[in-house]
Amino acid sequence: MAADLRDPVRHALDSVLEAVRERTDGAVASYIPELATVEPEQLGAALASTHGVVHESGDADAEFTIQSVSKPFVFALAVDALGLGEVIKHVGLEPSGEPFNAISLEATTGRPLNPLINAGAIVTTSLMRGDTAAEKFDAVRAGIEKFAGRDLQVDEEVFSSEASTGDRNRALAYLTRSAGTLGSTADVATTAYFRQCSLTVNARDLAIMAATLATGGVNPVTDERVVSENAARWTTAVMTSCGMYDASGDWLVRVGLPAKSGVGGGIAAVQPGQFGIGTFSPRLDERGNSVRGVATLELLSERHGLHMLQHHGVPLSPIASLEREGADTVAVLRGEIMFSGAEEVLTRLAPFVSDEACLVLDFTGVTRVGDGSKRVFAAAPELVGRAPDGRARVAVRDPEGVLEFD
Numbered sequence: 001m002a003a004d005l006r007d008p009v010r011h012a013l014d015s016v017l018e019a020v021r022e023r024t025d026g027a028v029a030s031y032i033p034e035l036a037t038v039e040p041e042q043l044g045a046a047l048a049s050t051h052g053v054v055h056e057s058g059d060a061d062a063e064f065t066i067q068s069v070s071k072p073f074v075f076a077l078a079v080d081a082l083g084l085g086e087v088i089k090h091v092g093l094e095p096s097g098e099p100f101n102a103i104s105l106e107a108t109t110g111r112p113l114n115p116l117i118n119a120g121a122i123v124t125t126s127l128m129r130g131d132t133a134a135e136k137f138d139a140v141r142a143g144i145e146k147f148a149g150r151d152l153q154v155d156e157e158v159f160s161s162e163a164s165t166g167d168r169n170r171a172l173a174y175l176t177r178s179a180g181t182l183g184s185t186a187d188v189a190t191t192a193y194f195r196q197c198s199l200t201v202n203a204r205d206l207a208i209m210a211a212t213l214a215t216g217g218v219n220p221v222t223d224e225r226v227v228s229e230n231a232a233r234w235t236t237a238v239m240t241s242c243g244m245y246d247a248s249g250d251w252l253v254r255v256g257l258p259a260k261s262g263v264g265g266g267i268a269a270v271q272p273g274q275f276g277i278g279t280f281s282p283r284l285d286e287r288g289n290s291v292r293g294v295a296t297l298e299l300l301s302e303r304h305g306l307h308m309l310q311h312h313g314v315p316l317s318p319i320a321s322l323e324r325e326g327a328d329t330v331a332v333l334r335g336e337i338m339f340s341g342a343e344e345v346l347t348r349l350a351p352f353v354s355d356e357a358c359l360v361l362d363f364t365g366v367t368r369v370g371d372g373s374k375r376v377f378a379a380a381p382e383l384v385g386r387a388p389d390g391r392a393r394v395a396v397r398d399p400e401g402v403l404e405f406d
């Protein structure tokens with residue numbers, strides 16, 4: 001068989017899984033009795049790129065219940081449908097520093113502190129479209145299926161097990177209901193929430209779901225837009241501050257990938273603009289995060305420099321060359337120009353602006369200009385005005401329209 005260039009990525013995943021396989025500490029969740037019956041040795045990981053290729057390793061196809069990994073995706077659906085302003089009337093955006101099932105309600109407003117602890121997730125689910133639990137769950141399921149790019153089933157055993165032992169979650173629902181932040185009755189919200197947590201997925205699904213956030217809301221495998229770019233960014237931000245519960249601060253320093261864990265053993269992690277990773281291994285640490293999943297992401301991040309705040313060095317200058325065209329100076333620009341690139345172009349070229357000649361900004365070789373930078377460039381010719389003889393001091397050459405807004 002011909003060598004496959006995709007193998008090095010799979011090899012990186014294989015090698016990390018081999019390294020973390022020796023971790024046999026932790027225990028499968030048992031507070032939901034049905035979860036205690038899973039095979040604890042399972043271990044899988046998948047990485048989905050923002051161009052839609054999925055690399056898998058180990059038990060990447062093994063199914064498990066999504067549990068709390070569903071929470072950020074339902075938050076994304078809620079803010080996409082209702083807007084951030086409406087959703088935050090019901091649930092806050094502050095890390096709680098407390099366990100997932102804590103009674104963390106803001107003293108003054110009664111809002112749960114954030115949408116990724118149970119109280120906040122139950123409220124978020126209650127805001128979904130529909131009146132009944134079935135309608136709300138249908139909206140949740142349809143949305144999560146778009147994130148995963150395939151149909152998903154409910155594990156009915158886990159659902160019944162969770163529903164019959166879910167009194168703490170019911171208590172959270174009643175508390176938020178009495179505080180006026182729940183969007184439905186307690187029963188509707190918890191029934192929809194228990195079904196949401198019982199949806200079955202695999203590590204591959206979680207990778208694609210996370211990659212959908214990484215691309216700004218478009219599923220890179222199906223090419224379908226699932227949520228708006230704003231909704232994807234807000235969600236990734238909440239995952240950064242609250243995704244790993246009371247381990248979120250430690251996680252941000254060590255791993256540096258916005259992520260969400262679930263007591264089914266799954267973790268979904270996002271590297272904005274680059275990829276999503278899904279991991280699965282059922283044994284959990286005392287905070288309810290998969291032991292080997294955490295170890296996998298830690299090692300991957302460390303070996304391959306995946307921390308979102310990793311310093312990649314100062315980017316290549318966007319000014320490729322300066323050329324003369326008669327009396328005029330043409331600045332040949334290149335690559336992707338984000339805010340700091342725009343700042344560099346305008347600052348370094350400022351001395352070339354004069355009454356005698358025109359400074360031409362040539363965007364022909366530029367592949368992309370960030371929206372924020374477009375505004376900076378668009379203002380330039382007008383800000384510098386015209387020379388006394390009426391000639392433009394600065395002109396823009398943009399045959400591909402990279403400065404246009406979508």
Ligand SMILES: NC(=O)CC[C@H](N)C(=O)O
Binds near residue numbers: 069
């Ligand atoms: N951390 C989790 O995955 C918790 C989800 C679980 N369904 C619960 O509500 O208890």
